[in-house]
């Protein structure tokens with residue numbers, strides 16, 4: 245499933261990419277342009293705009309909360325998404341990340357990170373490095389827990 249987040253949902257777009265979901269986050273667009281983009285790229289629109297989400301003939305989800313974790317949960321639980329490709333996409337540009345050997349990031353990531361992280365990924369477009377920080381672990385654990393609850397009921 246591919247997404248297209250409206251301009252109110254930048255953090256959500258970045259986190260969906262982090263978790264491996266192809267998410268477009270275009271510059272501010274009119275409703276019509278946003279719908280065209282979603283249609284041509286077969287993306288589900290994620291929006292804070294209730295009127296837009298209600299339009300006929302489009303696939304859209306109205307995001308209720310302004311809280312990032314609640315937004316993520318709404319999307320992931322709502323579409324029953326499985327997080328199997330975390331760290332496959334750059335949170336900045338949506339490009340595919342490639343794993344890199346630890347030795348290659350020496351001096352390029354903070355020393356403290358280098359000391360305790362063994363797995364790294366690189367975006368070849370922005371040359372940005374990624375690793376699984378504590379914020380990521382926290383959100384992932386929370387999502388797993390919530391998904392456990394929803395599938396049990």
Ligand SMILES: [Zn+2]
Nearest residue numbers: 334337367370
């Ligand atoms: Zn990138």
